Amino acid sequence: MNQAKIQELFNEPGCATNRAKSDSARKKGCSKALTPGAAAGGCCFDGAKISLQPIVDVVHLVHGPIACEGNSWDGRNSWSTGGDLYRRGFTTDLSNLDIVHGGERKLYKAIRHAVEIHKPPAVLVYQTCVGALIGDDVAGVCKAATERLGTPVIPIDAPGFAGSKSLGARLGGEALLQHVIGTIEPPDPGPTDINLLAEYNVNGELDQIRPLLARIGIRLRTAITGDARYRDIAAAHTARANLVVCSQAFVTLARKMKERWGIPYVEGSFYGISDTSVALRGLVSLLVDRGADLKLAARAEAVIAEEEAKAWKALAPYRARLAGKRVLLYTGGVKSWSVIAALQEIGMEFVGTSVRKSTAEDKERIRSLTGGDAVMIDQLPPREMYRMLRDGEADLLMSGGRTQFVALKARTPWVEINQERHHGYAGYDGMVALVRQIDQALANPIWDQVRRPAPWEG
Amino acid sequence: MAQLLNQPKPLATSPLKLSPPLGAAMAFMGLDGSLPLFHGSQGCTAFALVMMVRHFREAIPLQTTAMSEVSTILGGMENVEEALVNIARRARPKVIGLISTALAETRGEDIAGDLKLILARNKDLAGTRVVFVSAPDFEGSLEAGWAKAVTALVDGLAEPAPARREPLPRIALLPGVHLTPGDVDHLKDMVEAFGLEAVALPDLSTSLDGQVPETYVPTTLGGTTPDEIRSLGRCRLAVAVGEHMRPAAEALHAKTGVPTVLFDRLCGLEAVDRLMVTLSTAAGCPVPPKLRRARGQLVDAMLDGHFFFGGRAVAVAGEPDFLWSMGHLVTEMGGRLAAAASPVAAPHLAELPCEQVVVGDFDDLEDQMLEAGRIDLVIANANARQLCRRYGTTLFRSGFPIFDRLGAAHQTTIGYRGTRDLIFQLGNLLMEGHGHDSTAAPG
Numbered sequence: 001m002n003q004a005k006i007q008e009l010f011n012e013p014g015c016a017t018n019r020a021k022s023d024s025a026r027k028k029g030c031s032k033a034l035t036p037g038a039a040a041g042g043c044c045f046d047g048a049k050i051s052l053q054p055i056v057d058v059v060h061l062v063h064g065p066i067a068c069e070g071n072s073w074d075g076r077n078s079w080s081t082g083g084d085l086y087r088r089g090f091t092t093d094l095s096n097l098d099i100v101h102g103g104e105r106k107l108y109k110a111i112r113h114a115v116e117i118h119k120p121p122a123v124l125v126y127q128t129c130v131g132a133l134i135g136d137d138v139a140g141v142c143k144a145a146t147e148r149l150g151t152p153v154i155p156i157d158a159p160g161f162a163g164s165k166s167l168g169a170r171l172g173g174e175a176l177l178q179h180v181i182g183t184i185e186p187p188d189p190g191p192t193d194i195n196l197l198a199e200y201n202v203n204g205e206l207d208q209i210r211p212l213l214a215r216i217g218i219r220l221r222t223a224i225t226g227d228a229r230y231r232d233i234a235a236a237h238t239a240r241a242n243l244v245v246c247s248q249a250f251v252t253l254a255r256k257m258k259e260r261w262g263i264p265y266v267e268g269s270f271y272g273i274s275d276t277s278v279a280l281r282g283l284v285s286l287l288v289d290r291g292a293d294l295k296l297a298a299r300a301e302a303v304i305a306e307e308e309a310k311a312w313k314a315l316a317p318y319r320a321r322l323a324g325k326r327v328l329l330y331t332g333g334v335k336s337w338s339v340i341a342a343l344q345e346i347g348m349e350f351v352g353t354s355v356r357k358s359t360a361e362d363k364e365r366i367r368s369l370t371g372g373d374a375v376m377i378d379q380l381p382p383r384e385m386y387r388m389l390r391d392g393e394a395d396l397l398m399s400g401g402r403t404q405f406v407a408l409k410a411r412t413p414w415v416e417i418n419q420e421r422h423h424g425y426a427g428y429d430g431m432v433a434l435v436r437q438i439d440q441a442l443a444n445p446i447w448d449q450v451r452r453p454a455p456w457e458g
Numbered sequence: 459m460a461q462l463l464n465q466p467k468p469l470a471t472s473p474l475k476l477s478p479p480l481g482a483a484m485a486f487m488g489l490d491g492s493l494p495l496f497h498g499s500q501g502c503t504a505f506a507l508v509m510m511v512r513h514f515r516e517a518i519p520l521q522t523t524a525m526s527e528v529s530t531i532l533g534g535m536e537n538v539e540e541a542l543v544n545i546a547r548r549a550r551p552k553v554i555g556l557i558s559t560a561l562a563e564t565r566g567e568d569i570a571g572d573l574k575l576i577l578a579r580n581k582d583l584a585g586t587r588v589v590f591v592s593a594p595d596f597e598g599s600l601e602a603g604w605a606k607a608v609t610a611l612v613d614g615l616a617e618p619a620p621a622r623r624e625p626l627p628r629i630a631l632l633p634g635v636h637l638t639p640g641d642v643d644h645l646k647d648m649v650e651a652f653g654l655e656a657v658a659l660p661d662l663s664t665s666l667d668g669q670v671p672e673t674y675v676p677t678t679l680g681g682t683t684p685d686e687i688r689s690l691g692r693c694r695l696a697v698a699v700g701e702h703m704r705p706a707a708e709a710l711h712a713k714t715g716v717p718t719v720l721f722d723r724l725c726g727l728e729a730v731d732r733l734m735v736t737l738s739t740a741a742g743c744p745v746p747p748k749l750r751r752a753r754g755q756l757v758d759a760m761l762d763g764h765f766f767f768g769g770r771a772v773a774v775a776g777e778p779d780f781l782w783s784m785g786h787l788v789t790e791m792g793g794r795l796a797a798a799a800s801p802v803a804a805p806h807l808a809e810l811p812c813e814q815v816v817v818g819d820f821d822d823l824e825d826q827m828l829e830a831g832r833i834d835l836v837i838a839n840a841n842a843r844q845l846c847r848r849y850g851t852t853l854f855r856s857g858f859p860i861f862d863r864l865g866a867a868h869q870t871t872i873g874y875r876g877t878r879d880l881i882f883q884l885g886n887l888l889m890e891g892h893g894h895d896s897t898a899a900p901g
Contacts, residue, residue: 001515006854008836034500034524034526035524035538035540035544036522036523036537036538036541036544037522037523037524037540037541037542037543037544037548038521038541038544038545038548038609039500039503039521039522039524040500040504041500041502041504042501042504043500043501043502043504043507045501046501046504046505053803061469062558065477065560065594065596066470066473066475066476066477066595066596066599067477067479067480067502067505067506067559067560067593067595068472068505069470069473070475070477070508071477071505071506072508072509073472073473073478073841073860074843074844075508075512075843075861081665084844087844088471088472088844089470089471089472089473090469090470091469091470091473092468092470092860093470094468094560094596095466095477095596095597096594096596096597098596099560099564106468107468109468109469109470110469113467113469114469114471129525129530129560129561130561130564130595130596131497131562132527133530133561133564134564150803158499158503159526159527160499160501160561161499161526161527161530161561162526162527241812242631279526338630345645346605382517382674382676383674383676384653386673386674387674389673398635401508401511402511404511405515405517406517406674408670409517409671409674413671419689419813421820431475445504450670
């Protein structure tokens with residue numbers, strides 16, 4: 001791995017957390033050292049794959065032993081409105097002989113085979129720990145394959161042991177910047193073209209965003225990478241503005257697109273009602289600054305006013321049902337404060353919210369929303385989480401799949417809110433969907449029965 | 459007799475293979491108070507953990523030595539030591555399964571040697587048994603890792619039978635990885651019906667059968683205890699299920715002297731009959747009435763069900779002994795095993811009642827299905843869903859992983875009762891696909 005590149009990715013001037021650090025702290029980078037025997041979470045390769053796999057029409061080829069792809073394929077809920085090539089697992093499945101002799105020839109043959117059979121617009125090749133350890137030159141093979149096969153073959157150099165999932169996502173963005181974006185000039189660039197960065201179309205969330213953009217008159221060139229086509233990402237440099245939905249993953253990509261092609265960006269979120277409006281306004285203002293029709297702003301305000309009113313109206317009936325319910329929010333990915341604001345609006349209370357991956361700015365907003373530090377949690381060991389729920393300190397846990405069973409075993413309602421979730425929660429409709437889901441979880445009749453002891457227990 | 463097609467190919471598409479460390483970790487899930495540890499990068503653990511969580515719908519204790527690029531190059535002993543000490547302090551497990559991955563094995567670490575040094579110099583580890591399993595990802599599949607873990611547990615923990623003491627009226631069970639918690643539960647029931655005790659190694663039926671404990675437990679809860687493994691030598695007989703359990707059965711016999719018998723499968727009338735004879739002999743008593751009635755029900759299910767299997771083309775994909783069990787049942791009911799795929803070669807697969815068995819992935823199964831023409835039913839894990847959707851074929855989800863259906867842990871396909879229910883489920887799917895569905899509206 002290129003240490004200089006990792007250093008550069010860690011020192012992101014576009015990142016508020018990074019800016020707030022001292023020089024020496026900044027040099028250490030933002031990945032926390034992992035503790036053997038007490039670590040949780042995915043690896044660098046996992047992060048790269050999550051951030052790029054939503055490109056639906058390419059072959060995602062994993063160069064490594066079976067664990068890396070065999071244990072993970074078809075496991076993510078990024079939807080496609082096109083084909084399903086991206087969902088099929090492709091791997092060189094390195095055997096012991098490959099490890100002895102080197103895997104480069106096998107990799108080349110694998111790429112050739114994939115290109116011949118599936119004729120994709122590109123092949124993305126993911127390096128893994130074992131490929132890196134035996135010194136396979138993935139970049140070299142990709143270069144040779146690109147030249148001989150006439151199909152772009154792109155190396156994603158993010159082996160698992162290089163660092164965290166978050167670093168992997170950033171390395172994925174770096175690869176797009178280096179090899180993909182700007183390689184195709186589209187015939188139809190328009191004055192209101194935008195990209196959504198780090199939007200992965202989890203459970204079809206783009207369907208909750210695209211109609212809003214369309215009504216305002218904004219054209220989505222591509223999401224990077226949800227439901228994306230390779231050629232659209234290659235033409236993403238012609239967009240007039242970028243919206244970074246998850247800054248952790250792609251803020252560096254946004255900054256570099258600004259430097260290279262002059263595309264301004266804004267960070268925002270489609271989780272929560274007011275946040276959706278802020279994000280839309282931000283986009284419109286960038287576009288208008290760059291010469292888009294002024295009517296865009298008026299249309300945006302009309303859509304925002306109508307959608308906000310509709311959403312609040314849809315949420316109103318839940319106020320009576322959910323007011324006073326206490327939520328424990330434990331997540332890294334979704335920007336916590338935006339969900340908090342919306343749920344507080346209908347009267348729900350927060351007994352805790354994780355700020356593991358929140359920026360200083362995020363924390364400040366959480367503080368002002370909840371009136372103090374008390375609810376901010378950095379780490380919550382599962383044992384303590386179980387105790388809180390078992391003792392009835394919260395009525396509901398909202399978290400990622402990893403802690404699902406802590407809640408369920410404590411016989412506590414649980415709502416899933418991360419990558420692997422099974423519902424889309426983006427935009428105005430998405431917020432209503434989330435509240436509906438919360439209501440269904442809390443109101444389900446099983447809780448009464450499952451909490452009751454068996455008749456023979458006291 | 460089947461021809462085993464084992465052409466090495468550069469590209470696996472829609473893999474059928476799973477990693478051996480995952481199989482080994484699953485074996486440790488069937489031990490009480492256990493916490494397996496992968497010696498690799500944290501992704502090795504995360505992927506395996508998520509797969510088991512999605513399949514069993516349970517919290518899965520599994521840790522990582524969290525190897526970085528630097529520690530991989532310099533050697534991972536320090537990471538192993540730190541991980542073991544951390545786990546012992548925080549979770550106090552009775553057993554830690556230290557499982558190597560491709561990462562550690564590619565570098566060629568002497569993990570067993572390192573472990574001796576680590577155990578000798580850490581008092582914190584005194585109360586914990588650490589069992590090392592070498593399971594590089596590049597050798598074998600799920601079965602290989604599971605079998606290696608069970609063999610390592612036998613070698614590491616079982617003790618020879620005490621001299622001049624009568625064996626207990628107890629049967630040791632060595633279930634293969636293709637047996638679900640429900641299967642193991644049923645197998646133990648059958649043994650106990652003969653008035654014998656049953657000890658399974660591993661025993662998923664008491665650890666991953668879905669319980670709601672009253673406290674938070676950071677290790678496994680339920681499963682075989684270390685004491686039960688130690689005293690395996692006092693069993694009257696050991697019953698291993700699945701060809702891949704042969705090395706574990708041989709290790710148990712060598713270590714303890716307990717007579718062992720290996721059943722290639724426990725699905726199908728004749729197969730279960732053989733088990734009944736074995737258990738009846740071991741118990742010295744006739745087959746109990748309840749099991750005789752169950753046999754009658756299976757015979758009747760075969761009579762009722764055979765209409766819907768006769769002449770139908772079925773595709774089966776999975777680990778060798780899963781394929782062996784399902785493939786035989788389908789053909790015993792009159793169906794045709796029209797396509798068969800296994801992620802790894804196993805000699806006994808050449809005895810399957812079909813023309814060809816392809817060693818490969820779901821793409822190879824798809825090719826075979828296309829060659830075969832019409833396929834009425836596919837039996838495989840949930841990863842077959844994409845190809846079944848493409849071809850509009852019905853999928854019966856079985857094996858591992860099943861991440862998009864409930865109750866995977868309780869699917870029971872062994873014994874008279876399990877076989878009976880399997881025939882009903884498969885028969886119903888075949889019935890639907892054949893216009894026999896009486897509830898369908900006419901026209």
